[in-house]
Amino acid sequence: MNTSRRGLLIAFAALAGCTAAPLSAPPPASIAGNTDELRVLVFRGGTAARLGHNHVLRAGDLRVDWPAAGPVLRFRLDALDVDPPALRAHLGPAFASAMDDEARAGTRANLLKALDAAAHPEVVVRTLQQSGEGGQRAVEVEITLHGVTRRQWLAVDVEGTRARGEVVVRQSDFGIQPFTVLGGLLAVQDALVVQFGLTKP
Known part of the structure; x- marks a missing residue:
């Protein structure tokens, strides 16, 4: 590959880098503490995935209500x-690559465009039912994303007033076409991992 071609690919990788480590990688550090937090792990894909980056998104304005x-x-x-x-x-290590402000801004722009955030700005996750007891629960939720609502089960660990869990969400299930450039040379994998930690008041 000549120098100019490689430079072009690296430039696109910086803009497109919306992806993460293979699912076989060691699990990331769990969410701890007493604050409410939700984060999304986004995985890199495409035939030149090694030129991209894995990404983590954190809900900056997470609001939690506690109905019955x-x-x-x-x-x-x-x-x-x-x-x-x-x-x-x-x-x-899977997230160890440095991301400067310009790369983060490019990722944000690509993300909001792919999710059509202007038309569908809010994500809602609503608990429908729970089963199990003690420290392990199976919870059915209703997820509204991109104007589409889907039901999904997830596993939750409960300790006192603190609950932690994660769920795999496929963008295509919500009518979202995962971001891609250069004919799929660089892409975002369809599956996202959503992790959360909540404390009941």
């Missing part, structure tokens, strides 16, 4: 914190 059925989570896509350096460092 269980928590309802809401956050705006345009308030997502994209690749905060401290969180990337916390997640380990």
